[in-house]
Amino acid sequence: MMSSIETNTVIGPNKRVTLHFSVVLLDGTVMDSTKMKEPATFVVGDGNLLPGFEKSIFGLKAGDKRSVVLDAEQAFGPYNDDNLQRMHRSKFNDDMVLEPGVMISFADKSKAELPGVVKSVEGEHVVIDFNHPLAGRDMTFEVEIINVVDADSQSVQLMS
Numbered sequence: 001m002m003s004s005i006e007t008n009t010v011i012g013p014n015k016r017v018t019l020h021f022s023v024v025l026l027d028g029t030v031m032d033s034t035k036m037k038e039p040a041t042f043v044v045g046d047g048n049l050l051p052g053f054e055k056s057i058f059g060l061k062a063g064d065k066r067s068v069v070l071d072a073e074q075a076f077g078p079y080n081d082d083n084l085q086r087m088h089r090s091k092f093n094d095d096m097v098l099e100p101g102v103m104i105s106f107a108d109k110s111k112a113e114l115p116g117v118v119k120s121v122e123g124e125h126v127v128i129d130f131n132h133p134l135a136g137r138d139m140t141f142e143v144e145i146i147n148v149v150d151a152d153s154q155s156v157q158l159m160s
Contacts, residue, residue: 009062009148010058010059010148011057011060011061011145012044012058012059013045014043014044014150014151014152015043015148016043016044016150016151017057017145017147017148018039018040018148019041019057019143019144019146020039020040020143020144020146021034021040021053021141021143021144022035022140022141023139023140023141024142025134025137025138026137026140031139044151050074052070052073052074053070053075053141056068056074056141057143057145061145062146062148064144065142065143065144065145066142066143067141067142067143068141068142069138069140070139070140070141072136072137072138075138075139075141076132076136076137077135077136078136079131079135079136080135083131083135084127084131085130086127087125088124088125089121089126090124091126098118098126099118099121100119100120102117102118103115103116103117104118104128106128114130115130116128117129
């Protein structure tokens with residue numbers, strides 16, 4: 001059972017939040033959702049939730065629900081043509097399927113994984129799109145707050 005202190009704690013800096021969420025495009029397409037799975041838990045500012053999504057739920061508390069339309073800038077950012085890279089076919093393994101829509105994992109200079117999607121194949125060249133797949137898209141962020149506690153709290157939300 002939650003104490004009244006936990007129930008009234010609002011989302012803000014240094015809070016651990018458990019919630020259900022859905023990311024829905026304006027045409028109604030659900031891109032991601034926890035509604036049929038376990039809820040998500042994150043600490044405000046830990047980088048697991050985009051800043052625009054995080055700010056949209058500040059001030060909410062356990063039991064609150066909100067649906068917020070975020071423009072591309074607040075969500076996954078604008079589409080950037082500079083994130084299209086033209087590469088010679090020889091840079092890829094001979095057995096690799098290169099057709100529009102195929103996702104390929106690259107490593108950046110620091111060896112971190114950098115996903116790219118084949119946008120087009122033009123003769124001996126392949127155009128790779130390194131934009132986030134949802135870049136340039138406005139969307140609705142729907143949340144249901146389950147629990148809010150101090151980030152360093154040992155409290156655990158018991159699920160029924």
